[in-house]
Amino acid sequence: MVSPTLHGGFLAHAAKHPDTAAVFSDTGVLTYGQLDEASAALAERLSALGVGPGVPVGVCVERKPDLLVAILGVLRAGACYLPLDPQYPASHLAFMVADSETHLVVTTQASRDACPDGCTALVLEDVETVVGPSPVASVPDDSAYLIYTSGSTGVPKGVPIRHSSCGAMLGEVDRIFADCDMSGIAAVTSVCFDLSVMEIFSALSRGRALVLVDSAAHLPESSHAERVTYVSTVPSAMTSLLDAQAVPAGLRTVVLGGEPVRRSLVDRIYRETNVAFVFNGYGPTEGTVFCTFKLVSPDESGEPSIGTPSLTARVYVLDEELRPAAVGEPGELYLGGDGLTWGYLNRPGLTAERFVPDPQVAGERMYRTGDVARLTEAGEIEFMGRSDLQVKVRGKRIELEEVEARLADCPEVQTAAAAVLEQTADTRTLIAYVVPAVEASDQSGPWLDAHLQAVIRKKLSAKLPDYMVPESIAFLSELPLSPVGKLDRTALPSPPSVEAMPSGDYATTDTERALAEIWGALLDRSPQSIGTRDTLYDLGGNSLLLVRLAKRIGQRFSRKVGVADLFRFRDISSLAKWLDDESGSSPEVIEQARRRASIKRSMVRGQSPSSST
Structure with a gap:
């Protein structure tokens, strides 16, 4: 039997x-009994502080078992949790707390x-x-969680979701994945995104x-x-795991x-792993x-629908008159049903604009997705793109106007535009075009300025989460305008390629x-364009790489190097010092690494190894 609340099945x-x-x-590892005891104690403490239904409580906890204790404790107190990623900029967290009138944070x-x-x-x-x-x-009608999404007005907007909607979602997970091995579910998504709810509570x-x-x-x-x-993730992350031959051997179900999805x-x-089921899922927060x-x-x-x-x-494809579009004809996607939120927190105007009466079900509303x-002909839905300036980059929902608004706040920027560059089918990057406040002389076409970038x-980065910060910035003397x-x-224009030293110092040690x-081989760029103080992100890379x-x-250095190490040592200078200090790499090992990287670089460039320097 499906529980009417998000956490009822856990209890x-x-x-x-x-x-x-x-x-x-x-x-650490927690049993159900330990998680039950710890979250119950937290719920009692929250209740003593006056927390109850309708009260948002922030959860600002790093990704360890305490995160689950905090979320369950808030839910058991009858409140709704507001996820606050400790890695987010302070101003972003402060906005969410103030906008939601949150006065208590579990940390x-x-x-x-x-x-x-x-x-x-x-403090837990x-x-x-x-x-x-x-x-x-x-x-069931109480809010279970409140998640903020990127906003077209330049500020994030809060989306409260009811327990009844969560119960309906979990019931559908049971039905859709009935034949799948769900015994070990990976939680890889930040709690600031709603996919985490399905990961956590379907387990x-x-x-x-x-x-x-x-x-x-x-x-x-x-x-x-x-x-x-079982894992739910974005296509770009799955591509990265495949490229690194790092897909867990026991993985049987992938939800993209x-x-x-290509x-x-x-x-x-299917070809390179032991996965038995691949699903394509769609849905807005x-x-x-x-x-x-x-x-x-x-x-x-053919491409998956x-x-x-x-x-x-209830999912409709409607024309501009809100009539069902003919089979094969494009229209806007509208959404209704048990999972639909009642609207945006403290945004009555935006709520009225995006949540409109459902002409097919009296008294119900539907959400204009903008998709x-x-x-x-088979009765499936084929996704074709967006009708506005909302984009998805590595699965993260971004309103270009919010990025542009924050760019405009920078005194170095006269005006700016944000865009998505799709380099390959599975590689999309967020870029910015900036007209600098100080006029650049003798510049025609787009140019790069590593220091200004x-x-x-x-x-x-002080105002936006990392995923909303453009990975590269191209500078223009003016933005292109339409006749109006x-x-x-x-x-x-296409951003210029980077072949000159962008910043930092030249590499000096082996x-x-x-x-x-x-x-250079990984980023498809000349090693001479990489400074020792540049980070992977400075060079247009991302966490998936x-x-x-x-x-x-x-x-290549014959030692164990983990992703966590690359978060600790972000630039080549610090990474090289760590490698030298920890492994005592010999010149011969380094030279072999250089030769292998050079050959790989040549292959990326389409040259013969002998022509590479």
Whole structure:
């Protein structure tokens, strides 16, 4: 029987099977009984502080089992949790807390300093059992969580989701994945994104094991990777795992979403791994994680559709008059059903604009997704793109206007535009075009300025999460305009390639030169364009490349290098010092690494190895 609340299934299983392992993490393992006891104590403490239904409580905890204790404790107190990633900029966290009128944040000693000012911080390590009023149980119409998404007005918007919507989603997960091995579910998604809800509670509400890691890039290094049978992630992350040959051997089910899914990727998964089922899922945060699914068979051909609606969702493809579009004709995707939120928090105007009466169901509303789709002859839905300026990069939902608004806040910027560059089917990057406040002389066409780019990206990083900071910035003397004076996005030029030293210093040691060769091969750029103080992100890389980078460095220097090491040593200078100090690499090993990287570089460039220098 499906529980009417998000956490009800967890309570039932913990009562019957307290000794079953619930959460596996490299920082510890918790049984259902331990998780039950710790979250119950937190719920009692929260109730004593006046927390109850309708009260948002922040959860600012690093990715370790305490994160699950905090989320469950808030839910058991009858409140809704507001996820606050400790890695997010302070101003971003402060906005979410102020906008949601959150006054209490559950945290840990490690993340205490990341909590916004003006809130009461309840540190988990200090929670003791108290005697007080019992927590008020949640009812289906209460909000379970509040997630903020990127906003077209330049500020994020809060999306509250009810327990009843979560219960409907979990019931559909049971139905759709009935034939799949769900015994070990990987939790790889930040709790600031709603996919994490399906990961966490399709495990804990059904008595399964949850393998908690920092991200998909960290999955291969988890000491519990062999337990993983199921993962939900974005196509770009799955591509990175495949490229690094780092897919867990026991993985049997992959759910892809957040980005267009290509047939070539599905074929690779079936061909190169032990995976038995690949699903393509679609759904906005406003509809509770997913609203359509497609089991993509290895025997099919053509690009995968996003499938058919779940049994609890109403999905329409409508024309401009809100009439059903003919089969094969494009229209806007509208969403209704049990998973639909009631609107945006404190945004009545935007709520009225995006949530409109459903002409086919009296008294119900439907959400204008802004996605363009069409129905196929087979009754499936084919995703075609966006009708506005919302984009998805590595599965993260981004409003270009919000990025542009933050760019405009920088004194170095006169005006700016943000765009997505699709280099390959599975590689999309967020870039910015900036007209600098100080006029550049003798510049025609787009140009690069490493110092100015670093200054602007640093200021953006103080206001935006990492995934919303453009990976590269091209500078223009003016933005292209349409005849009516509006930005002509179609006329934005291709960014210039980088062949000159962008910043930092030239590599001087053998290890630095070898690393520059490896980075160059991975990023498809000249090693001479890589400074020893540049980070992978400065050069247009992203976290998904770290899996492959760690493997290549480890192989070529004959030592274990993990993704966590690359987060600690972000530039070539610090990474080279660590490698030299820890391994005492000999000149012969370094020279071999340089030769291998040079050959790989030549292959990327389409040259013969002998022509490479």
